[in-house]
Amino acid sequence: MSRSERLLKLMQCLRRHRFPITSTILAAELHISLRTLYRDIASLRASGARIEGEPGIGYVLHPGFVLPPLMFSVQELEALALGARWVSHRTDQELAHDAQNALAKIAAVIPADLRLSLDEQALLVGPAQITPAGQTHLPILRQSIRQQRKLFIRYVDLKENKSDRIVWPFALGFFDHVRMLAAWCEQRTALRHFRVDRIFDLHIQDERYPVHRQALLRQWREQEGIPNSVLK
Incomplete structure (x- = not known):
């Protein structure tokens, strides 16, 4: 050690x-x-x-102390590096750039012996076989979720029915072949899932939605029967 x-x-x-x-x-x-x-x-x-x-x-x-510089174990660095590399290969350019910046910041402040472990990572992520469509929408969706603002979307479902929706986005799911937006839909007055690749237009609204994002997430977990530990 x-x-x-x-x-x-x-x-x-x-x-x-x-x-x-x-x-x-x-x-x-x-x-x-x-x-x-x-x-x-x-x-x-x-x-x-x-x-x-x-x-x-x-x-x-006594509480309140954080080690300077930032400290991680070798195993924690392996997990962080692997996660950042997955993001770099599987998400939009903006988030991929942020993941690379995060690794660079970590490398700049950890001790030399741990930096060597980070530089010589043996856990690699291969290129994605299929890049899900709709990647350009992801920065806007993340911004809407962070700011808890209503989102206007134009959506086409699997039956090719088109609709305009006002939704309250609270989570974004990254699956191998598709990205899914979880949101409260004002039109349906219910929680709904939207495939990001089937959103063909979207705009963030000025209005914040009236329910806290965590409350929507808890309601969604209960509705879908998803334990909290699955999302941690």
């Missing part, structure tokens, strides 16, 4: 305990010696962590 990973794990151990935890227990959880533990606690304190306590009594971390 690198020193960066060890400091992160120590922070996580301290955060799990609301009351003082002894150095013996901490060292056992981290599989390190007491001498190393005391040195790591001193390093965290020097970085600004409010860790109270002393050997023989126990230690407790």
